[in-house]
Amino acid sequence: MATTSSPVAPPLRRPSANRVGLVLLLVLAYGLVPLVGTSYLYEAILTPFLALSLAALGLNLLTGYAGQLSLGSSAFMALGAYAAFNLSLRLPVLPLPVTLVLAGLVSALAGLIAGLPALRLRGFYLAVSTLAVQFFVAWVLNRFGWLSNDSPSGVVSAPPLVIAGLSFEDARGRYLVSLTVVSLLTLFAWRLVASPTGRSFVAVRDNETAARVIGVEVARTKLLAFALSSFIVGIAGVLWAFAYLRTVEPAGFNLDRSFQILFIVIIGGLGTLRGAFLGAGLIVVLPLLLSRLGAALLGDGFDSGTLEMGQRIALGGLIVAFLIREPAGLVALLDRAVRRVRRPA
Amino acid sequence: MNPDLAFLVEVLVGGLLSGVMYALVAIGFVLIYKTSGVLNFAQGAMLLFAALTFVSLTERGVPFAGAFAATLGVMVLLGLTIERAVLRPLVNQPPITLFMATLGVAYVIEGAAQLAWGTQVHGLDLGIDDTPMDIAGILVSRFDLFAAAVAGLMVAILSLFFRYTRTGLAFRAVADDPLAALNTGLRLPRIWAAVWIASGLVALIAGLLWGARLGVQFSLSLVVLKALPVLVLGGFDSILGAIVAGLIVGAVEKLSEVYLGPVIGGGIEGWIAYVAALGFLLLKPSGLFGLRSVERV
Numbered sequence: 001m002a003t004t005s006s007p008v009a010p011p012l013r014r015p016s017a018n019r020v021g022l023v024l025l026l027v028l029a030y031g032l033v034p035l036v037g038t039s040y041l042y043e044a045i046l047t048p049f050l051a052l053s054l055a056a057l058g059l060n061l062l063t064g065y066a067g068q069l070s071l072g073s074s075a076f077m078a079l080g081a082y083a084a085f086n087l088s089l090r091l092p093v094l095p096l097p098v099t100l101v102l103a104g105l106v107s108a109l110a111g112l113i114a115g116l117p118a119l120r121l122r123g124f125y126l127a128v129s130t131l132a133v134q135f136f137v138a139w140v141l142n143r144f145g146w147l148s149n150d151s152p153s154g155v156v157s158a159p160p161l162v163i164a165g166l167s168f169e170d171a172r173g174r175y176l177v178s179l180t181v182v183s184l185l186t187l188f189a190w191r192l193v194a195s196p197t198g199r200s201f202v203a204v205r206d207n208e209t210a211a212r213v214i215g216v217e218v219a220r221t222k223l224l225a226f227a228l229s230s231f232i233v234g235i236a237g238v239l240w241a242f243a244y245l246r247t248v249e250p251a252g253f254n255l256d257r258s259f260q261i262l263f264i265v266i267i268g269g270l271g272t273l274r275g276a277f278l279g280a281g282l283i284v285v286l287p288l289l290l291s292r293l294g295a296a297l298l299g300d301g302f303d304s305g306t307l308e309m310g311q312r313i314a315l316g317g318l319i320v321a322f323l324i325r326e327p328a329g330l331v332a333l334l335d336r337a338v339r340r341v342r343r344p345a
Numbered sequence: 346m347n348p349d350l351a352f353l354v355e356v357l358v359g360g361l362l363s364g365v366m367y368a369l370v371a372i373g374f375v376l377i378y379k380t381s382g383v384l385n386f387a388q389g390a391m392l393l394f395a396a397l398t399f400v401s402l403t404e405r406g407v408p409f410a411g412a413f414a415a416t417l418g419v420m421v422l423l424g425l426t427i428e429r430a431v432l433r434p435l436v437n438q439p440p441i442t443l444f445m446a447t448l449g450v451a452y453v454i455e456g457a458a459q460l461a462w463g464t465q466v467h468g469l470d471l472g473i474d475d476t477p478m479d480i481a482g483i484l485v486s487r488f489d490l491f492a493a494a495v496a497g498l499m500v501a502i503l504s505l506f507f508r509y510t511r512t513g514l515a516f517r518a519v520a521d522d523p524l525a526a527l528n529t530g531l532r533l534p535r536i537w538a539a540v541w542i543a544s545g546l547v548a549l550i551a552g553l554l555w556g557a558r559l560g561v562q563f564s565l566s567l568v569v570l571k572a573l574p575v576l577v578l579g580g581f582d583s584i585l586g587a588i589v590a591g592l593i594v595g596a597v598e599k600l601s602e603v604y605l606g607p608v609i610g611g612g613i614e615g616w617i618a619y620v621a622a623l624g625f626l627l628l629k630p631s632g633l634f635g636l637r638s639v640e641r642v
Contacts, residue, residue, distance in 0.1 A: 069441055069444075117623060117626075117627065120626070120627055121626060121627075123440060123441065124384050124440070124444065124581060125577055125626060127441075127444075128573045128574070128576070128577045128619070128622075128623075129577075129619070129623050129626075131570070131573060131619060132574075132616055132619030132620055132623055135570075135615045135616035135619060136616040136619075136620070138615070139612055139613065139615055139616055142612065143610045143612070255570075259448065262445070262448075263449075266445055305459075305464055306460065309456040309457075309459050309460040309464075310456065310460070311456075312452050312453070312455055312456030313452070313453050313456035313457055313460070315449075315452055316448075316449040316450060316451065316452025316453035316454075316455075316456065317449070317453055318449070319445065319446070319448065319449030319452070320431050320446050320449040320450060320453070323435065323438075323442055323445060323446045323449070324431070324434045324435060324446075327438070327442065
């Protein structure tokens with residue numbers, strides 16, 4: 001990969017060190033984790049973490065890089081999940097990777113349509129239009145029973161994860177499938193943001209008029225951002241439903257999920273790829289920590305309702321704190337910490 | 346009157362009256378948006394908080410007036426706290442950042458309100474019975490009429506306040522041009538505080554009316570989602586727009602529910618207002634009464 005010689009590549013401070021870190025991370029995720037992992041680690045932490053990271057990565061392309069605020073991410077997750085479900089149900093000949101890509105394409109097509117208002121609306125007006133997508137998709141999925149195979153409850157189980165005759169049904173297998181999908185799409189996103197297309201996303205975000213002046217086709221760029229973002233978010237939805245929940249149901253993809261993904265992006269850091277992972281890590285681990293903490297502090301008087309409210313407060317407080325104290329998110333905190341370690345003053 | 350026509354009028358009136366309730370929520374947004382450029386997503390949470398506090402106080406035997414005054418005091422404090430602790434440190438940040446901060450605030454308030462007062466559903470009785478009234482052969486809900494009257498009164502008071510008081514004049518100056526207002530010596534923070542108090546009051550009134558209609562529970566904070574299409578249609582910065590758009594959205598929602606629902610399936614009220622508002626915006630991007638530019642970000 002000739003990133004360093006490419007004139008549009010971002011100025012990496014220590015490209016070699018970053019790359020070494022990335023390789024180490026992958027070795028750890030593929031080599032060490034499967035050796036020592038427990039099914040609790042896979043099912044409660046790693047698999048949801050990967051799916052949410054991927055969704056946040058997709059939203060970050062749209063909101064962080066291209067500057068188009070979307071409040072409807074989970075609608076695209078739902079579209080991806082339902083597309084994959086129906087494809088594997090009705091076209092069982094398709095291998096799982098193909099189903100995944102097709103589901104992503106369905107979501108991308110919907111994203112393209114959802115992006116059309118962005119050609120005329122900006123800011124809050126656009127954000128509200130993405131809410132319309134959120135509610136409309138939820139309605140469609142509930143309204144047409146055919147989409148959930150006429151299941152009376154609307155809840156259907158996900159098909160087994162089998163790739164090339166190998167079953168990935170156990171917790172570790174589902175983790176490995178998620179990890180592979182997330183790694184590939186992260187690589188894709190990483191190349192994308194360094195490409196001229198990624199640069200034009202940023203140009204549109206920072207100043208539409210200036211972008212137009214230097215020859216960026218603003219309309220095309222916005223639609224592309226919506227489509228690519230929805231592609232990734234849609235596949236994240238497939239992972240969420242197939243690898244994590246093991247069921248497909250509209251309730252899992254509500255407005256709260258959309259906000260959650262937006263929060264991940266804010267907490268992690270807008271306009272960075274690493275931010276999606278850092279933010280998702282925090283969002284997945286925070287409830288677990290809070291429940292431990294609550295049980296330790298309050299003992300018996302601690303019920304799940306209190307926990308849920310406590311989580312809500314902590315999450316909201318975190319958002320506000322990050323926006324005020326560190327708008328660049330966890331990524332900025334991490335970078336500062338790394339710098340301090342490398343150059344002890 | 347032709348029974349079909351009478352039915353149509355009945356649906357229409359019902360829609361318009363519930364539209365007034367939407368407008369009431371939307372006005373809380375407009376107040377803050379006009380003066381500080383913040384789309385306050387926490388408006389719904391404030392509404393829930395007000396209604397929950399009021400109901401919990403009355404359930405503990407506090408009389409109506411006392412509970413109202415106490416809740417108003419709490420709402421004033423809440424508004425001032427949000428303004429001071431969250432929005433003032435974020436001055437000069439892009440509007441989207443401010444919006445996301447209010448999203449965080451909404452989460453905190455929702456969590457705190459339910460942590461303090463519990464998650465069960467409370468009934469709220471304002472003493473108005475909800476029997477339909479027969480006006481010229483058309484059935485109209487007594488409660489809806491009352492709510493519309495309260496909302497109308499509220500708007501009248503706010504309009505008078507902004508037209509004839511010094512604070513109101515300052516408010517309009519800031520809404521017009523914050524920098525020029527600052528230049529003439531207006532104290533921006535004081536005006537922001539006043540606006541947050543006003544929006545706390547609106548949240549209380551709207552919370553009581555909506556709470557009486559739906560029951561006081563978590564889903565009350567979701568009425569904010571009903572107000573957003575109203576805002577998009579009427580423009581984020583126009584009180585008149587919020588009222589007219591509220592009426593339109595209410596009417597569209599009820600009419601489509603009754604006439605379109607049987608054709609394409611029920612439950613469309615969740616999105617039909619959004620689609621209608623967006624469809625209108627695509628034709629006329631400045632909204633009904635909004636200022637010319639839609640580019641606020």
